[in-house]
Amino acid sequence: MEKMVEYRGRAVPLLGEWDTVIVGGGPAGASAGISSARGGCSTLIVDKNIRLGGTAVNALVTPMMKSFTGHHTNFFDIERKLEELGYATRDELGTEMLWFTPEALAQALEELYTQAGGEVLYDAALSDCVVENGAICCLIVTTVQGLGAVAGKHFVDASGDAVLLRAAGAPTAHGDERGNNQMSSLRFEMGGIDVERYRAYVMSLHDTYSIFPRGYFYESAMVGGRGFVLEPLFRRGVEDGVLREEDLRYFQTFSLPGKPGCLSFNCPHLAALTNNTGALARSRAVVQGHAMIQRLVRFLQRYMPGFEGAYLLQEASMLGIRESYRLAGQYVLTENDYTSQARFADGVARGDWYIDVHSATEGLFHHNTYQDGDYYEIPYRSMVCDAVKNAVAAGRCISATFLMQASVRIIPTCLDVGQAAGEACVYAQKNKMPLNEIDGAALRERLNYRFRKP
Known part of the structure; x- marks a missing residue:
């Protein structure tokens, strides 16, 4: 029984x-x-x-x-x-x-x-x-x-x-x-990327952040207003209406072992979610994050060398909560x-x-x-x-x-x-x-x- x-x-x-x-x-x-x-x-x-x-x-x-x-x-x-x-x-x-x-x-x-x-x-x-x-x-x-x-x-x-x-x-x-939590993120991955073409483009801009000029691993980033070499291209995306200003707050991508042609993205940052201890606030942030990911994917496919044949591989199934x-x-x-x-x-x-x-x-x-x-x-x-x-x-x-x-x-x-x-x-x-x-x-x-x- x-x-x-x-x-x-x-x-x-x-x-x-x-x-x-x-x-x-x-x-x-x-x-x-x-x-x-x-x-x-x-x-x-x-x-x-x-x-x-x-x-x-x-x-x-x-x-x-x-x-x-x-x-x-x-x-x-x-x-x-x-x-x-x-x-x-x-x-x-x-x-x-x-x-x-x-x-x-x-x-x-x-x-x-x-x-x-x-x-x-x-x-x-x-x-x-x-x-x-x-x-x-x-x-x-x-x-x-x-x-x-x-x-x-x-x-x-x-x-x-x-x-x-x-x-x-x-x-x-x-x-x-003041009751504000650390920034939350909603990460994603993309596949079908020509990583070598992307690397060559970023390195051609004399990027000082990307310190991996060769080999399997590659990492790059852009933070709006911080002098990163990729910012002018992102600004063009904003001017063309493909991106919004909030999408430029933080952008970072890097390779993953066992996934050739794939990059993982440590973004977007969800700046509107200052207090993440509310259930509805978290849910609204997820909706915002989904929209931001779609804009970033479209931007990369249209503007970024190496992403011409890229596609969205997966979105995170939960928020990245730091605290x-x-x-x-x-x-x-x-x-x-x-x-x-x-x-x-x-x-x-x-x-x-x-x-x-x-x-x-x-x-x-x-x-x-x-x-x-x-x-x-x-x-x-x-x-x-x-x-x-x-x-x-x-x-x-x-x-x-x-x-x-x-x-x-x-x-x-x-x-x-x-x-x-x-x-x-x-x-x-x-x-x-x-x-x-x-x-x-x-x-x-x-x-x-x-x-x-x-």
């Missing part, structure tokens, strides 16, 4: 019970799942999409930014899996970034996670949770069956938007001091921790990306004081709060200020924080204790840093 859970006066079918339940299967959530499952915990990832990888896969956000500090084992396992699947990651492209296609990362994460014994509940959106005595008992999810319940002992919020923690009553913050809700945890990481290269007794991950703010209202803001090998630590206390006993945050929604979050949010850091979250669930299970009472220093001892191959 099917088990039922009472929720707001109605009986909801119980889909199952697990030791660890993770909301969100992005890099942080997948990494948490891999570690939890490998540690012997029955583990479920609940994801609203049908591919693991979150923003990196479904919002087409590639690559992994370069990072010279040590990383935990999952980072290297994922890189090795990508190489096994036949995708160049670093050396062949001549950059320090870890490159991948969205499809390859989704496959790598799913294989590593399921081979460790983890289960996935795809196409399931978190609707609510049941909390008793400060602990989450179960999630309420919406699936093709309707409402269902997912019971667990330990929970990881890797949703990016702190959806579970907010539902459970945890304190959160979002945006800068929204953040946990207000036991410790709030600040930009002072960045500048001081802070160390903590409960430091469970490292960060070394610069403070990289794509402001919706003030343009780009970059603060970089690090040399190769410099880093700050992320304390376990920035992943938990006093209000919810058995939940831990992972990924971009951990406890940090607006500026500090701009450094924390990159994929390599999210992978490491996710692994720490998964290890925390294993530790809590073995020691029969709440996640928010774990001694982060003891957890730190379980996490051994490794350094990438030279």
